[in-house]
Amino acid sequence: MVEATTSTLDGPHGPSLGARVAARQLSQRRAAYILLAPLLIFFGVSVLYPVFETIRLSFFEIKGLAPPKPVGLGNYVKLWNDENFLRALRVTFYWSFSATFFSVAIGWALAMACALKPKETMIFRVLIFAAYGVSEAVVGFIWLGIYRPDYGLLNGILGGLGLEHLQQAWLGNPATALTAVIVAYVWTQVGLPLMTCFASIQSIPRSYFEAAYIDGAKPISMMRHIVMPLSLPGVRVAIFINLLQSLKAFDLIYMLTGGGPVRTTETVGFFMFRESMLNFKLGYGAASTVVLLVAVLIVSTPLIAQRTRAVK
């Protein structure tokens, strides 16, 4: 485009090599900015600006519409002494690690089982994976029905098995509420490790199994020595995605318990929602998300390093 027009203006011998290269670079630069501009505007408004603004707001006390009052590290000191926040932080980590562990463990085991009969188990994989596509709002409604103290499915099953003494208000009891929410969450999340691990196993060259078979290996030892180590890439992907997703958890808690009973199921995400959107302490809420951001960055450093390396 630009190259073609400039060359006609440069006399009979054409422009020098240096001028042509410079013109090409200029046109590339302009094209790049034209193509990138819309994305950069959206990204700036909805990601960069809020991140820096959150950090700035976390140093202010904001009450309703009154002008923000700078409090330095006051919000952070308050968070450090706020039992509810410390509990939310603990709940977030407990929630994230246990949900990720169980989702990946179950998904991986299922993927290995399914890989033994890939064609026959296809429909079952899709059924289990389907839970991943269900909105967390709907998941909340479904699992409320399961945990209902009076006619919930779980208490119904326990009753049918003659285990009436185990029946309880699963979401109302502080001792069981968090576990109950995590179980519902794991139900939705297992599909992802199942898919990534299964894809990893499918990409193992067939010749490995043939060689092992000729050497007289049994399916179980093939599992142990070929499938398990070679499906680790899929496991790694699933761990990272599940872990990052669960650190952001909010939707399901909002639907199932609203953080209760007595704030035992409150994650940092929900703490932020309560402090800033329900109690209107925006600066305090902002400080809590900054702590969450730092925690997520620490947990995801290996992932960031990996992605950064892949960026050429």
Add this chain to the structure above:
Amino acid sequence: MIGKTPVWVLPVVALVALIWIVPLIGLVMISIRPLAETTLGWWNLSEVSFTLEAWRTVWDKFPLAYATWVSTKIAVISTLIPMIMAPAAAYAFHFLSFPMRRVLLLIIVNAFVLPNQVVVIPLFLLWRDLGMIDNIWSVIIPFAGLSFAWSVFLVKNYLEDFPTDLIEAAQIDACGPIARFFYIVLPNMLTPIAAVAILQFMWTWNGLLLPVVFLREELPLPALLARVQGVYDNNFDQVAVAAIITTIVPLAIFVIFQRYFTAGAQTKTGSKE
């Protein structure tokens, strides 16, 4: 795999899958049986009759049709934006040289780890000052902005295998950088664009936090469901219908196109082993 596979595999996987869909079966059962029968538990089969009563009344009680329309608008626009912008950006990052290229790319790609709670408070203040609370764009803009991290990465990963001969041939034919994108690269990128579209549509349709905070009356389906469930008590059959309507669109898209999703999940983190 080679050799005889153990016989237990199929029954065990089938059993797990069955347990896995029990909650969904329950949802459907509650919606198509009379409320009186299912209050004792939908699995109670002592008396079974079929009714579409809940499916009929739910439309009068909840603004479901309107919420479906809002959900559709939000999800479609929030999906179209990265579908158009991410390939353009990925092309610029991959094939064009310009100052700050690497730094910008690193910032965008690494935003993947950003918890979306971090953007909520400043955007809430911004929308409030701009009078954009309850405007669907208050949700669409962050939905789109937060998607760029993985969508740019996914498309760019795909471009690694793009034949450079094609680009060079076009360049020799005096095809400019922007024309090269529209005529050569874009038509050959339908696979990653489809992956971006499916994932983004599902996430934006199902999203709850941003609509709950930024919207009041213009509620998409999940937010409406959250509100309805908190208000009414004895109409599980109707809430079940609303839940089915909320989930049917993303679920259908998801099950039909799940192959693309796996491709996305694998490339999304940069692991190409």
